Amino acid sequence: MKSNRYCVIMCGGAGSRFWPFSRDNMPKQFLDFFGTGRSLLQLTVDRITPVVPKENIILVTNVKYAGIIREQLPGIPEENILCEPARRNTAPCICWAANHIAASCPDALIATLPSDHLVLKETAFAKAIEDGFDFVSSGDRLLTLGIKPTYPNTGYGYIQLGQHVDGCDDTRKVKSFTEKPDPEMARFFLDSGEFYWNAGIFIWKAADIIKAFEQHCPEMAQLFESGRKYYATPLEKDFIEANFQNAQSISIDYAVMEKASNVFVKTVDLGWSDLGSWKALYDVSPKNAEGNVTQNCNVLAPGCTGSLFAVNGEKIIVASGLKDYIVADNGNALLICPADEEQKIRQVVNDVRTRFGEEFV
Amino acid sequence: MKSNRYCVIMCGGAGSRFWPFSRDNMPKQFLDFFGTGRSLLQLTVDRITPVVPKENIILVTNVKYAGIIREQLPGIPEENILCEPARRNTAPCICWAANHIAASCPDALIATLPSDHLVLKETAFAKAIEDGFDFVSSGDRLLTLGIKPTYPNTGYGYIQLGQHVDGCDDTRKVKSFTEKPDPEMARFFLDSGEFYWNAGIFIWKAADIIKAFEQHCPEMAQLFESGRKYYATPLEKDFIEANFQNAQSISIDYAVMEKASNVFVKTVDLGWSDLGSWKALYDVSPKNAEGNVTQNCNVLAPGCTGSLFAVNGEKIIVASGLKDYIVADNGNALLICPADEEQKIRQVVNDVRTRFGEEFV
Numbered sequence: 001m002k003s004n005r006y007c008v009i010m011c012g013g014a015g016s017r018f019w020p021f022s023r024d025n026m027p028k029q030f031l032d033f034f035g036t037g038r039s040l041l042q043l044t045v046d047r048i049t050p051v052v053p054k055e056n057i058i059l060v061t062n063v064k065y066a067g068i069i070r071e072q073l074p075g076i077p078e079e080n081i082l083c084e085p086a087r088r089n090t091a092p093c094i095c096w097a098a099n100h101i102a103a104s105c106p107d108a109l110i111a112t113l114p115s116d117h118l119v120l121k122e123t124a125f126a127k128a129i130e131d132g133f134d135f136v137s138s139g140d141r142l143l144t145l146g147i148k149p150t151y152p153n154t155g156y157g158y159i160q161l162g163q164h165v166d167g168c169d170d171t172r173k174v175k176s177f178t179e180k181p182d183p184e185m186a187r188f189f190l191d192s193g194e195f196y197w198n199a200g201i202f203i204w205k206a207a208d209i210i211k212a213f214e215q216h217c218p219e220m221a222q223l224f225e226s227g228r229k230y231y232a233t234p235l236e237k238d239f240i241e242a243n244f245q246n247a248q249s250i251s252i253d254y255a256v257m258e259k260a261s262n263v264f265v266k267t268v269d270l271g272w273s274d275l276g277s278w279k280a281l282y283d284v285s286p287k288n289a290e291g292n293v294t295q296n297c298n299v300l301a302p303g304c305t306g307s308l309f310a311v312n313g314e315k316i317i318v319a320s321g322l323k324d325y326i327v328a329d330n331g332n333a334l335l336i337c338p339a340d341e342e343q344k345i346r347q348v349v350n351d352v353r354t355r356f357g358e359e360f361v
Numbered sequence: 362m363k364s365n366r367y368c369v370i371m372c373g374g375a376g377s378r379f380w381p382f383s384r385d386n387m388p389k390q391f392l393d394f395f396g397t398g399r400s401l402l403q404l405t406v407d408r409i410t411p412v413v414p415k416e417n418i419i420l421v422t423n424v425k426y427a428g429i430i431r432e433q434l435p436g437i438p439e440e441n442i443l444c445e446p447a448r449r450n451t452a453p454c455i456c457w458a459a460n461h462i463a464a465s466c467p468d469a470l471i472a473t474l475p476s477d478h479l480v481l482k483e484t485a486f487a488k489a490i491e492d493g494f495d496f497v498s499s500g501d502r503l504l505t506l507g508i509k510p511t512y513p514n515t516g517y518g519y520i521q522l523g524q525h526v527d528g529c530d531d532t533r534k535v536k537s538f539t540e541k542p543d544p545e546m547a548r549f550f551l552d553s554g555e556f557y558w559n560a561g562i563f564i565w566k567a568a569d570i571i572k573a574f575e576q577h578c579p580e581m582a583q584l585f586e587s588g589r590k591y592y593a594t595p596l597e598k599d600f601i602e603a604n605f606q607n608a609q610s611i612s613i614d615y616a617v618m619e620k621a622s623n624v625f626v627k628t629v630d631l632g633w634s635d636l637g638s639w640k641a642l643y644d645v646s647p648k649n650a651e652g653n654v655t656q657n658c659n660v661l662a663p664g665c666t667g668s669l670f671a672v673n674g675e676k677i678i679v680a681s682g683l684k685d686y687i688v689a690d691n692g693n694a695l696l697i698c699p700a701d702e703e704q705k706i707r708q709v710v711n712d713v714r715t716r717f718g719e720e721f722v
Contacts (some may be wrong), residue, residue, distance in 0.1 A: 020679075021481055151370050298717050300709060311695075316721050318709050320379075321695040327697065334672075336680040336697060348661060356659050360677050 020333035120271025146196030392524030559643025
């Protein structure tokens with residue numbers, strides 16, 4: 001029996017915050033950060049396969065990463081890789097994927113997932129998606145997963161919890177969304193107990209999200225509905241090539257979630273991190289007695305504390321006297337940077353590109 | 362006309378103070394530290410060729426480096442490479458080389474040079490060697506070059522100046538030698554104006570240094586004189602293989618120079634450094650406005666001061682906030698270490714060998 005459970009994995013992001021590990025031609029989601037032999041994308045697929053059959057896993061990516069994806073995910077049918085010809089943020093990606101899936105399965109349920117996050121609790125994750133599918137099966141509901149915050153992160157989006165849903169202990173109406181609060185606000189959010197982190201994991205029926213686009217982002221809805229007769233046919237690619245670039249570049253949060261009134265949040269404990277930075281990777285990694293983290297490498301670090309050492313390849317690092325540093329060595333680039341300056345890495349990468357050339361970024 | 366001027370370049374040292382650039386199989390003298398395209402050994406040969414013909418340049422090395430030397434110095438006759446089958450410090454090296462040279466040129470004059478030092482003033486160097494040859498031509502004299510100290514270095518050997526030599530403004534009898542003084546003593550040496558650095562550059566007649574060995578180190582003299590009939594013949598190699606290891610491991614300073622009464626010092630200004638450490642390399646290298654030195658690499662170093670960045674290969678470094686650090690990246694090893702801790706590098710290299718294996722040292 002063909003399942004109506006689908007999953008859309010968004011894996012077209014570029015991102016420079018993990019430079020020099022992540023590169024223009026090898027972004028974060030394709031890297032094996034934990035030395036497990038599986039990239040973050042592969043781990044994402046591993047995590048969803050107990051709930052969604054492989055033939056229903058859709059990967060939306062930039063055309064330049066299609067080759068890496070085929071290589072990393074040989075078990076996924078090639079026609080499941082949707083290639084965006086331009087970068088347009090998450091809303092067009094989600095709108096296209098929903099239309100694509102609805103064309104062959106009008107009653108599809110879709111879980112939409114980022115490809116580059118960390119989820120430590122796989123069983124809880126699978127159960128959350130299962131329960132989420134059940135929840136959105138009845139009625140017109142858009143569901144997002146909310147993570148209980150553990151510290152006042154100023155880089156995440158926050159979801160304010162509203163009314164309880166009858167019979168669902170862990171699911172509430174969404175009262176509001178807030179992106180990247182200032183430190184004071186983040187502290188208030190944390191203390192109130194009423195705000196959860198937005199993990200960017202969404203569950204809905206294909207029909208319901210298409211309807212939501214029609215209501216809240218009608219131009220984009222119309223753009224992608226105009227291709228209805230091409231989806232899941234050999235002509236889909238041509239249609240996308242011709243039209244995708246005309247879609248507004250906007251996130252799903254701004255385009256739909258913040259406007260819709262039928263948005264719910266399921267509060268979950270997934271051992272989640274967005275791995276948005278070296279510092280985030282440091283935070284979730286096991287540390288030695290001096291608080292140092294080593295990723296895939298042998299390190300002698302006398303007098304070093306609170307530092308992360310990451311090397312791509314068979315290499316040793318001898319470091320002395322570094323306090324709270326990131327040391328990341330990959331191929332033709334080496335980064336040595338205080339952990340609390342890592343927000344500057346994006347700028348640094350631009351400087352590197354300008355001064356030394358594309359081959360270093 | 363065959364010249365009686367010879368030069369012995371000692372290039373068998375191992376040394377770990379420039380790890381991870383210098384390695385067991387590629388010590389410092391074979392490295393191109395300044396990105397000039399010439400190794401320290403090649404620069405040493407370049408420097409002496411105005412004074413000594415190439416066919417009279419003798420290289421004494423450890424057998425394991427013979428291949429590198431042939432590669433780096435294709436212009437030197439292969440039979441001029443003397444391969445020590447064991448490490449025995451400088452005295453056996455010098456004693457063998459003197460006997461080897463005397464066998465084919467009994468009235469040879471020999472300049473003995475380290476292969477891994479920096480000499481910026483090449484013309485002054487050539488003149489010093491020329492003048493030195495003249496000085497030792499008459500009489501039984503052992504000559505060493507003395508460098509006017511510029512700071513109280515505690516790692517060098519010091520030469521105390523004695524009586525002037527008639528007619529030689531810059532040449533004095535040697536009163537005493539002192540190895541590696543403590544900081545107070547080094548300060549006193551510097552302030553007195555009477556002590557010069559021992560550059561390890563020696564000039565003498567082959568016959569005179571052999572005689573000095575006979576007087577002050579008779580066992581070693583006898584060991585090498587017992588091979589007299591083999592030197593400069595195809596049997597020399599076998600004789601050395603069988604006997605060299607029996608030589609005492611001792612420096613020329615301890616074995617002869619500190620004991621002999623016919624030792625003279627010529628005070629010279631050569632722009633000299635023994636390049637004994639990363640810090641020494643830093644000191645002699647051009648610096649940018651922040652006092653940073655970059656060796657062969659592209660560096661973005663916001664907030665870094667007084668640091669040295671060295672990379673072997675096409676690579677960039679982005680570093681932030683390092684004060685007085687050494688960052689040295691070469692192949693499978695990376696060193697990040699405060700400049701004032703570099704005396705620990707030898708120990709670190711031993712730790713690396715023990716914990717991670719020979720391939721990293």
